[in-house]
Structure formats: structure tokens, C-alpha cells
Amino acid sequence: MRVPGWLLRHRITVEPYLGDSAYGPQYGPPIEDVPALVAETIRLVRDREGREVTSTAQIIAAPGLDCPAESRITLPDGRTTRAISVAHHTAPGLPVPQSTEVSAE
Numbered sequence: 001m002r003v004p005g006w007l008l009r010h011r012i013t014v015e016p017y018l019g020d021s022a023y024g025p026q027y028g029p030p031i032e033d034v035p036a037l038v039a040e041t042i043r044l045v046r047d048r049e050g051r052e053v054t055s056t057a058q059i060i061a062a063p064g065l066d067c068p069a070e071s072r073i074t075l076p077d078g079r080t081t082r083a084i085s086v087a088h089h090t091a092p093g094l095p096v097p098q099s100t101e102v103s104a105e
Helices: none
Strands: 010-015 018-019 026-027 031-039 045-047 052-055 059-063 070-076 079-087 098-105
Touching: 045 079
Parallel strands: none
Antiparallel strands: 010 031, 010 070, 018 026, 031 059, 045 052, 059 098, 070 079, 079 098
């Protein structure tokens, strides 16, 4: 079971993080018009290295979203942010929706 599409009212753009180069971070081609539910609230989360950092936007999207930590995200209001952590929620056999949750700067 997937997160219902009617809940994903916002549209975001994701540029997947590919790694660092001598010229800085490298990103893949933008994935535009991604359906998502965006909540712009302040929360403390842990980054991929375990440090506690502040997240100012939380994003729920369909499962399988290609958005590794450090990816660049453009929110519905035009603000560009960076993915801090990504969680893929699955519950095989249980009646709860699968989704991808992204905490962003």
C-alpha cells in the first residue's frame, strides 16, 4: 500500500546528490514536479554522520523517491534546500502506507 496520491498536494524538484568533486558537490539531472506533502516546521534531526542538526522542512513523498542525503530540493515556495536525512518507510503485510520521508535544512 502506497501513501495516497491525494495527500501529496505540493510539487517539489529534486536534484539527486552524486558526490563531491574538485569543484564542489555534483548533482544528477533535476526530477521535476514530484508530488509531495511539505511541512515547514523546525525539528531537530540527526544527519548521516549522527550529528544533531535543525531541519526546517519535512517532506513526505511516494516510495522509491531518488533523493539521497545532500540532494538539492526546491520547495513549492521556490526556496532551495538540502536533504539532511532520508527514511524509507515500509511495512510489508501491515495496512500502513509506504512512503519516503526527507528532512531538509
